[in-house]
Every structure is written in structure tokens, then in C-alpha cells.
Amino acid sequence: MDLLAFLAVPFVAGLILTGIHAYLGLHVVERGVIFVDLSLAQIAALGTTIAYLAGHDLHDQVTYFWSLGFTIAGAAIFAVTRSHRETRIPQEAIIGIVYAVSAAAAILAMSKAPEGTEHLKDMLVGNILTVSWRTVIATAILYAIVGAFHWIFRKKFLAISLGEEIPHLRWWDFLFYTSFGFVVTSSVAIAGVLLVFSYLIVPSVAAMLFARRVGTRLAFGWVMGALVSGLGVLLSFRFDLPTGATIVCTFGAALALLATVRPLMLRRAQ
Amino acid sequence: MKKTLLALALTLFAGSAFAAHGKLNVITSTADLASITREIGGDRVEVTSVARGYQDPHFVEPKPSFLLLLRSADLLEVVGLDLEIGWLPPLIDQSRNAKIRPGAPGYLDLSRGVEILDRPAGAVNRSMGDVHPLGNPHYWLDPANAVRIAIQIQRKLAELRPSDAAFFATRLNDFKSRMNAADKRWRAALAPFRGAKIVTYHNSWPNFMRRYGLNVIGFVEPKPGVPPSPSHLFDLINKMKREKVKVIVMEPYFDHKTPRSVAQRTGAQLLVLYPSVGGAKSGTDDYFSLFDTNIATLVKALKN
Numbered sequence: 382m383d384l385l386a387f388l389a390v391p392f393v394a395g396l397i398l399t400g401i402h403a404y405l406g407l408h409v410v411e412r413g414v415i416f417v418d419l420s421l422a423q424i425a426a427l428g429t430t431i432a433y434l435a436g437h438d439l440h441d442q443v444t445y446f447w448s449l450g451f452t453i454a455g456a457a458i459f460a461v462t463r464s465h466r467e468t469r470i471p472q473e474a475i476i477g478i479v480y481a482v483s484a485a486a487a488i489l490a491m492s493k494a495p496e497g498t499e500h501l502k503d504m505l506v507g508n509i510l511t512v513s514w515r516t517v518i519a520t521a522i523l524y525a526i527v528g529a530f531h532w533i534f535r536k537k538f539l540a541i542s543l544g545e546e547i548p549h550l551r552w553w554d555f556l557f558y559t560s561f562g563f564v565v566t567s568s569v570a571i572a573g574v575l576l577v578f579s580y581l582i583v584p585s586v587a588a589m590l591f592a593r594r595v596g597t598r599l600a601f602g603w604v605m606g607a608l609v610s611g612l613g614v615l616l617s618f619r620f621d622l623p624t625g626a627t628i629v630c631t632f633g634a635a636l637a638l639l640a641t642v643r644p645l646m647l648r649r650a651q
Numbered sequence: 652m653k654k655t656l657l658a659l660a661l662t663l664f665a666g667s668a669f670a671a672h673g674k675l676n677v678i679t680s681t682a683d684l685a686s687i688t689r690e691i692g693g694d695r696v697e698v699t700s701v702a703r704g705y706q707d708p709h710f711v712e713p714k715p716s717f718l719l720l721l722r723s724a725d726l727l728e729v730v731g732l733d734l735e736i737g738w739l740p741p742l743i744d745q746s747r748n749a750k751i752r753p754g755a756p757g758y759l760d761l762s763r764g765v766e767i768l769d770r771p772a773g774a775v776n777r778s779m780g781d782v783h784p785l786g787n788p789h790y791w792l793d794p795a796n797a798v799r800i801a802i803q804i805q806r807k808l809a810e811l812r813p814s815d816a817a818f819f820a821t822r823l824n825d826f827k828s829r830m831n832a833a834d835k836r837w838r839a840a841l842a843p844f845r846g847a848k849i850v851t852y853h854n855s856w857p858n859f860m861r862r863y864g865l866n867v868i869g870f871v872e873p874k875p876g877v878p879p880s881p882s883h884l885f886d887l888i889n890k891m892k893r894e895k896v897k898v899i900v901m902e903p904y905f906d907h908k909t910p911r912s913v914a915q916r917t918g919a920q921l922l923v924l925y926p927s928v929g930g931a932k933s934g935t936d937d938y939f940s941l942f943d944t945n946i947a948t949l950v951k952a953l954k955n
Contacts, residue, residue: 387718390745492877510713511741621716 388614391509391624394517395610398572398580401524401564403602404531406585407595408542408557414472417459418565418581420480421558422574424455425566427483430490452566455479456558460551507571510617510624520567527560539595576625580606583632590643609635675812678724678751680735681708682928683791684761684800686938688728690826691804695815701739704929707904709875711738721746724757726811728804731762732788756811762788764803765796768857792926793858794834797938801826833939837946838863844953848894850887850919852901852910855926863946868894871901871910879909891917898952902926920952 409417428451432444462475531538538557540547547553568577584602592598612635613628620627675696679685685700692698699720702711708730721727721742729735743752750757762785770786790796805823809816845864852871860867869890873883890896891913899921901910907921914921924945925935934944 384719386747387715387722387745488878492874492880494874508713508738508741510715510718511745513741513744618715621714623712623714 384618388618390512390514390517391617392610392614394509394512394520394571395580395614395628396607397517397521397524398568398577399584399603399606399610401528402568402577402580403584403606404528404599405561405564406581406583406602407588407598408538409561409581410585410589411542412472414459414476415582416473416480417476417558417561418578419574420459420476420483421452421455421562421565422569422577423480423483423487425449425452425562425569427451427487427490430487430494434490434494448566449563451483452562453559455483456555456562459558460555463551463554507569507573508623508625509572509576509628512571516571520571523567524564527564530560573625575629579629579632583609583636587636587639590639591646605635605639675725675808676723677726677728678720679728680739681730681791683938683941684728684730684804686928686941687797687801687826688804688808690938691801691819691822692808693818693822695812695818696808700929701742702927704925704927704935705903705931707902708734708927709737711735713738713742717742718746721751722748724748724751726757726759726807727751728759728761728807730788730791731760732767732785732790734788759803759807761800761803762786762790765790765799766793766858768861769854787854787857789855789926790858792856793862794830794837794942795862796858798827798830801830829939833942837942840946840950841865841953844950847898847953848896850891850896850899850913852899852905855902856900856924859945865949868896871899871913872905884909884913888913888916891919897955898922898949900924900949903930920955922948922952924948 409415425448428448429439429444431451432441432447433439435447437443437447458479459472459476462470463472534553534556537547537553541550541553541557565577568580572580584606585598587605588598588601592601609631610628613631614624616622616631617624617627673695675692677685677688677692677696677698679688679698679700681702682700682704685698688696688698701717701720702708724746727743729739748757749755752758753760767786767790771784791800801823805819808819812819841863846866848866848868849860850869850871851860851867853875854867854870854872856867869887871879871884871887873879879887896917897919899910899914899919901907901921901923903923903925910921913919925931925941928935928937928941930941931944935941
């Protein structure tokens with residue numbers, strides 16, 4: 382049926398987002414760099430804006446490489462500034478500064494661009510309702526590659542996120558943020574910043590309420606992400622609400638519910 | 652959940668059953684096109700606008716119902732000139748309705764047959780700076796263009812529903828004569844203020860102002876979507892004082908803070924005019940009342 386086809390694309394897109402973000406979210410929450418995705422997405426957007434200003438089309442390959450280049454530069458900044466022991470500057474401060482400065486720089490760049498830039502922001506930020514199957518499949522392939530990369534080096538990445546010292550730490554950190562930047566840039570382009578942030582943070586926070594082991598938390602996050610995606614898409618169609626925002630609020634409601642249920646469950650377990 | 656799906660399925664089924672009865676199902680991007688389509692199509696068409704009149708047509712948040720609307724459309728009418736580029740193309744793609752894809756018979760871009768202003772002559776390149784390559788998309792705010800829009804709609808409806816061609820042609824003639832009469836009235840109302848200098852927030856009124864002999868000498872917003880710099884505001888305020896501009900015109904959906912502060916510093920009056928049918932809760936129910944309301948507001952302000 383037609384309606385199922387309409388429901389299917391955002392739902393499958395949600396599953397794919399869950400797959401990689403629930404995993405990356407574990408690292409992000411463990412490291413305490415909660416807003417790193419917003420910051421990297423903003424740097425990528427700045428790269429796109431500057432490419433546009435230089436006369437390249439938004440969907441040009443060159444534009445993509447500009448945004449990728451900026452993302453990698455951002456990853457380098459985060460790898461270098463990691464936990465500055467001497468001055469005790471928290472990394473979240475650097476992340477916030479990078480976010481604010483790149484957002485402002487994008488405004489400056491746009492003010493120098495020719496007219497017709499009013500849609501630029503819209504085109505950079507995707508909408509999960511109108512994403513196409515082709516994009517979903519291409520994104521799934523990209524995430525699978527990044528996922529495989531993380532699976533192969535899982536011990537290294539996990540060790541850093543848990544605060545252990547390993548050889549070549551900054552180099553591994555750089556690889557972590559670069560691969561993270563790859564993922565976030567594509568996911569913001571299909572789902573928008575709010576939704577990407579929720580997929581990243583909420584499942585892993587919810588999992589922390591109930592589980593200690595990384596593997597269990599990941600499984601919990603995946604199940605929660607899948608259920609919330611399905612419910613969110615259904616609610617959005619049932620009540621005709623913007624799909625991305627509905628999923629974000631469903632995440633919030635699910636987290637609140639889990640937090641309420643937790644003490645009851647723990648009491649019973651005693 | 653099953654009930655939800657069933658209810659949705661029934662709605663869809665009801666929709667297609669409706670189409671089978673012979674009414675053409677027309678979806679328009681803006682409420683203005685919907686209003687003019689109703690004038691021409693009468694009870695032989697079912698018209699729905701995607702964007703509401705109180706929304707900025709540059710930015711519309713896609714909702715699931717839009718996909719369902721587009722899915723069952725026989726005809727999609729758009730303003731064109733990239734006005735809807737931020738939101739409509741992916742909706743058309745995802746609606747999976749081959750009838751309304753650009754280039755198909757069920758897709759009507761009304762910018763093709765109207766007078767477009769601010770269109771650069773010759774080749775456009777980025778070194779030219781402040782230029783919208785396709786021209787100003789706010790062309791519907793001129794009765795002459797409204798008639799041109801109506802003519803294109805009448806042709807398209809007749810093409811899609813030849814059996815009702817005579818009906819549409821009669822209604823077009825009726826629309827034209829009512830529009831001419833109304834336009835005369837509006838011109839007479841604004842005639843005393845011919846040449847009056849006006850500042851607008853966004854460059855969305857060139858067709859309207861030219862039609863009624865009003866002179867737009869500047870914009871609060873230096874470029875669409877870009878906040879004004881202090882030097883731009885400084886220049887604008889000085890120019891307004893020098894040229895004794897009494898009125899700043901803006902749309903309801905823009906932020907009032909900057910234009911209000913410019914108005915306070917220059918002694919000008921800040922007017923909210925409605926760019927689209929349905930922009931206000933009352934008084935903008937169709938194209939005619941939209942103009943009645945806007946022109947009454949302008950006349951009152953210019954009299955002071």
C-alpha cells in the first residue's frame with residue numbers, strides 16, 4: 382500500500398541512524414563531549430557555505446570536499462585540545478567555542494554571498510520525511526564502512542573513551558573525530574541537527590539507567606532507537622506533525638518514562 | 652496502531668473515490684494561487700494550498716499530510732522562480748505521483764506567463780553580486796499578473812478537463828472584469844499618493860508598488876535572510892530622513908524588532924501588509940479582499 386511506502390522511508394532512515402548513532406553516542410557520553418556533533422556539523426556547514434561563496438553549486442563534488450576538509454580540520458582541533466591537563470580547560474568549552482565561531486563565520490560568509498542565499502540553510506539541513514531511498518541506501522553504505530572501521534579498532538577507541546592512556550593517543554583521537562565527522566555530516570543532511578543529536582545522546586543516556594556493560598548498553602540503545610523511530614513516524618503521520626520534531630519529542634517522552642520506571646524496577650529486583 | 656493505519660487507509664480511499672467523481676484535484680504551493688484557481692475552477696475543482704497564507708513561502712516545514720495531498724493531485728501549481736526550492740522538490744519526489752513532476756502535464760509553473768521584475772538582462776554570474784538570477788518571485792501582488800495567472804490556469808484546466816472548457820472560459824471572463832473593476836478602485840484610492848516613498852523589509856513588493864505608483868527606495872534587509880549590518884541601517888535611516896519616508900512595509904512573519912527600531916528613529920510608521928491570501932485571521936479570505944485590506948491600510952498610513 383502507498384501509505385506504508387510513505388512510512389517506510391523515514392522509518393528505515395531512522396533505523397540506520399539508530400545503528401551508528403547509538404554506538405557513537407556511547408563514546409560521546411563516556412567522553413563527556415555531548416555537543417561535539419553540533420559543533421562538527423556547524424563546521425561542515427561553514428565549509429559548504431564557503432564553497433558556495435567561491436562559486437560552486439551546493440550539490441557539487443567540490444562543495445562536498447570543502448565541507449569534508451573543514452570537518453577534518455575540526456576533528457584535528459578536537460584531537461589536539463583533548464583534556465588540557467595543565468590549564469584544566471574542559472573540552473566542552475572548546476567545542477562550544479568552535480560551534481559559536483563557525484556559526485557566526487557562516488553568517489558573515491552569507492552576508493557576502495549574492496542574493497538567493499535564503500534557501501541555503503534549508504538545503505543544508507535535511508528533513509527525514511522527504512529523504513529518498515537512494516540517499517538512505519548511500520548513507521547506509523557509508524555508515525557500514527565507518528561501523529566496520531570502528532569494529533576493527535574497537536579496543537583502541539573504547540580505551541580512549543574510557544580515559545585510558547594508549548600509545549599514539551592523539552592520532553587515534555583524530556581518527557575517531559574524523560570518522561564521527563563523516564557520519565554527522567551525512568546524517569545532518571538527511572535528518573537535521575535536532576534529530577541527529579537525539580539519536581546520538583538519548584539511547585545511550587537511557588541505557589546508562591539500566592546497564593553497566595558496554596555491550597548491553599549498545600543493545601538497549603538499538604532497541605530503544607528502533608522502537609522510538611517507529612512510534613515517532615506513526616505519531617507524525619497520525620497527527621500530521623513535522624516528522625523530525627515528533628521523533629525528538631518521542632525520544633524525550635520515552636526517556637522520561639524509563640527514568641520513572643527505573644526506581645520501581647530496581648525495588649522489585651531487591 | 653492498526654486502527655490508526657486503518658483510519659489513514661480509509662482517508663486515502665475516500666480521497667481517491669472523490670477524484671473518481673470527476674472533480675479535478677488541484678494542489679497549489681501558495682494560498683494566492685489557490686484563490687485564483689477557485690475563481691476559475693468553481694465547483695468543478697477541489698483546491699488545496701500547501702503553504703498557509705501566514706507562512707513565509709520560502710520556508711515551509713514539510714508534514715506527512717503534504718505527501719498525501721500531492722499523492723492524489725491531478726495538478727500542482729507553483730509560483731516558481733526558486734520560491735519553493737527549499738521545500739517543495741523533495742516533497743514532489745517523495746509523493747511518487749508521476750502526474751505532477753516538473754515537465755509533466757500536471758505541473759504548472761505560473762512564472763512562465765507573467766511579468767517578472769528584477770530579472771537581470773543577459774547572462775548572470777556571481778560577480779554581479781546582488782542579483783536573483785531568475786527574477787523576483789513575489790509577482791502575484793499585481794492584478795495584471797493575477798489575470799495572467801488566471802489565464803494560464805484556465806488553459807491548463809481546460810486541457811486536463813476538456814468537457815468543462817467552456818465553463819472555465821466563462822469564469823475567466825467574469826474574473827477578468829471583476830478584477831479590472833477592483834483594480835480601478837484600488838488605483839483611485841492610491842492615486843493621491845503617487846510617487847510616495849516607501850521602505851520595505853524584504854524585496855517582496857516590487858510588482859505591487861509599481862502598479863500603484865509607489866516608490867520603494869530601500870530595504871531593511873540588505874539581502875534576503877541576512878541580518879542588516881550597522882552601516883546598512885545607518886545609511887537607511889539617513890536616507891529615510893533625507894527623503895522623508897513615512898512608511899515601512901513588512902510581512903507579518905518577519906521579526907519586528909529591527910524595522911520597529913528603524914521606524915522609531917525616523918518617525919516613520921511600521922505597517923504590516925499581508926503578502927498572501929489567508930495571511931490574517933480575517934479580511935484576507937481571497938485575492939480581492941487581500942488587496943482591499945492592504946490598500947486600506949496603506950491609504951490610512953499615507954494620509955497621516
